[in-house]
Every structure is written in C-alpha cells, then in structure tokens.
Amino acid sequence: MSSTSEADPAAPGAPRRVALVTGGAGGIGGGIVAALTRRGFDVVVGDRTFRPGREADLREKADPAARIALVEGDIADLEDHPRFVDEAFTAFGRLDCLVNNAGVSVASRGDLLDVSVASYDTNFAVNTRAAFFLTQRVCRRMLAAEPHGAEGARSVVFISSSNAAIAAPERGEYAMSKAAVSMMAKLFAVRLAAHGICVYEVRPGLIRTPMTAVARDRFDALLAQGFTPINRWGTPEDVGRAVSSLAAGEVPFATGMAVQVDGGMHIHQY
Template sequence: MTKSSITRPVAMVTGGRQGLGLAAARALGAQGFDVAIVDLAAPDTVSEGILTGLAGLGATARYYRLDISELEGHQSLVDRVWADFGRLDCLHNNAGIAARPLTDVLDLGPEAFDRAMDINLRGTFFLSQTVAKSMLADVSRHTDGIYRSILIVSSIAAEMVSTNRSQYCITKAGVSMLSKVLAVRLGAEGIHVHEIRPGFIRSDMTASAGTTEIDDWLEQGRVPMPRWGKPEDVGTAVASLASGALPYSTGQPFWVAGGLNVMQAT
C-alpha cells in the first residue's frame, strides 16, 4: 500500500465495539488506517474509550450507531463517513450474531432463522453493495495508489456443519459466496474482496455457548495448533489484507483457524 505523508486510508468496521471487531479496528489503526467504528449500541463511555485508544495509535476515529439489518440506514451511514473522513477505502464486515440458543435444525423456528439472515447475510450484502457503489463513484480514488478492499468475516461454519447452529452455518456459507460474487464484479475496478474464516477464537460469543467441546477438540489434537485463537489473530489478518499485503489475491477464504481445515488421516 502506498501512502503519502498526509494521506491515511479509511476503514469502516462493523461490530467494532468488542471482540473480533475491536481487535480488527485496533490492528487497522496500528497499520496506519483511520477508523469508522459501526455498532448497534449507542455512543457511551465504552465507545469513547475505544476512540481514545485508537487516537493513541495515531488514528482518527469516529463511532456510528447502526443496526446493519436496518437497510434504510446504510446510505446515510456511508454518506456520513465520507463527509467526516473524505474517503472510504476499506469496509470490514464483522458484525453478526451467533446461534443462541443452540437449537437442533429440526426444531429451529422462522423467527430465529430470519433474524440471522437479516443481520449476517442480508445486512452484510446490502451494506457491501452500498459501499462498493460509493467507492466506484469516487473516480479520483482509482489512481491515488491506495489499496481498496471489502472484507467479510465468515466462519469455519461456512464449510463445517453444526446441526444445532444451522442458521449460522447457512448465513456464513452465504457470505462466503458473496465474497466470490463481489470479487468477480469488482476485480477490474481495483477493489479487492477477501473472506476471513475464524476458527475457535476465545471471545464473549464463544463463551456464551460453552467451551467444553472445543477444549476437548484441542486436547484431542484435532487442531494442529492446539490453542484457542485470540481476537488479535483475526485482527492481524484483517490489517494485513486491508493494507494490500496480498495484492494479487481476491475472492479467497483465508482461514484463521490454527490448521483446523487441514484434513488429517486417521
């Protein structure tokens, strides 16, 4: 990524208030990005603390409240970010919900299914569409040397089946395909699209479903790197991809899973 002494790229991070999103925002700030954090919660002392921490990394940061399932708010959000920062070079789609409570696929009701679809898939799809259009509309950015990208957090669940998290698996498989569709559509426009597949990352989300089963997998050697992942592991991947560290890659899933996806002979 080529940056002048006065130009910092700008990244929008959804779900950036905690967990993987916050780790990504911090990694991006350390990488030289200014950061627009988007989250469901209203601004408060927590968000103020996050912005102060990012400022300590040298980043200009702002906080915006949005439920990404509310599609009518997408355009105004993107317009505000452009107005506040003067540019938008990266969208990091991190916001999403887990399957709670865990429910057998044969017992899952339409309300839980639709809620997951609205946030994880539908909200991500249409926010990505809105940001992509805004990037394409700003012709001056095409030649300023700044790497432009859309990043999408899927999950190992995009490929690995869990029958009590069916709605989560289906939405993550959907955003995996979205990354490919966008990569093909936007490649010639100089916008890279990357899918990130976190594995067993220790966070509030994983803790809410219990961790005994995952601990057992680690003890049994089913993960080649036998430890829990950290949010910072994902943040490092996000910042690397957003900075253009892999300039001839697009539309591919990047596993941050300690080798979990590597098939092992019994």
C-alpha cells in the same frame, strides 16, 4: 506488488487510509479496529450502540496517531443504510476499506430439526442480507470516488466463519448464512476487480469472544484432546492481523480468496 510512490497511501507522509468496520465495538471487531490503526488506517467503527467510554477502550490498543469515529446503526435496518453510509464516508472524507464484521449467531445450540423461523431469519437478515446491501451501497460510493493510491489500496473484507465450510448441525442457520457470505465475497470480487478493489473472505475458527462463551466448555475439552494443529483458542488480535494485512494491499494479485484463521481446523485429517 506495486512499488511505493507519492500516490501510494502507505508512503511516508501520505494521508492515512480510512476503513469502516461494522460490529467494531468489541470482540473480533475490536481486534480488527486496533490492527487496522497500526497499519496506517483511520477507522470508522459501526455498531448498534456504544456504551459510555467505548471509544476510550478502543483507543487503548490503537495506534495513537489514528483517528477513530463511532457511527451507531443497526445494519439489519436497510432503510437506515443511506444515513449510516453517509456518516461513515463523511467522518474522515473517504472510505478505502469496508470490513463486514457485524454478525449474529444462534441464541442456543440445538437440533437442526428444531430451528425456528425467527432464528433462521435473524441470522440471514444480519449475516447475509445486511452485509450484501451495505456492501452494495458502500461500493457504489467507492466507485464514484477517485481511486486513492496503488493497486490493492481499496478493499472489502467479509468476516465469515469456519462454519462456512464445516458443517455444524447444532447451529445450522448460522452456518448456512455464513456459507452465503462466502459466495458473496466471490461475487463482489468478480464485480469489483476491474476497479482495483480487492475482496477477501476471512474465516475465523475458535476465537475467544463473548459470542463463543456459550460453547467454551465444549471446545476447551476438545482442545485438551488436540482438536486443531495449532491447538489453542484464537484471539480477536489473530483475526485483526489477517484483516489488516489484506486491507493494507499486501496481496494485490489475489481476490475472492478465503483466508482461514482457525489454527488449521479446516485441514482434513485421518
């Protein structure tokens, strides 16, 4: 790991780094925003809409020294990406980290043979297509800017899912879209490594959020039977800690890897 220097953003007195977190208004995104602020980041929070008082809610768990900016935008609308990215970069004058957290899941779980074209297209439009083209545009801007600080100081983090690797036929379109995100992280890792930008994939497992409420009873019953080695629901804060550690540059000699934040659910057991 690189030693701390005057150019290192983590050095005392250095400017705070800046992260963009898509889908950051709540749920896992809110946990990521809070954790990043505690790691010395100012954060641009992107989301489709913000209800009144949302910024105050985010600040409750954030480092008081951090600045938070809100940028509205539907990342599935590719034509709006130029405006969205420009506002994200200009909010605090730079971006050092992109966290691709925004995503959708299935409206209701059901038979793989009944997946609709609309549900399939929505999952891929938001989880895969939007994340790819947003990362492409943000990274062009990052490469055009002077690098800030030490090795690993700039990063891209993709939030995928344990279903990127664990088959879930009752939410097949979601699982397929997240498997594509897993490969996307590897591809960008190869493309950006020479420029000192590390790319990571974080795979949350059972995380207690409004998105997982539809399956809460099912997984509560499984946890009662000892479903995972760390046998509990995860929290947005669990995911936030993992993301902020990666974004802080604490593993600069690694890129393209998947970090499982799932209580060990991915471990094959007999």
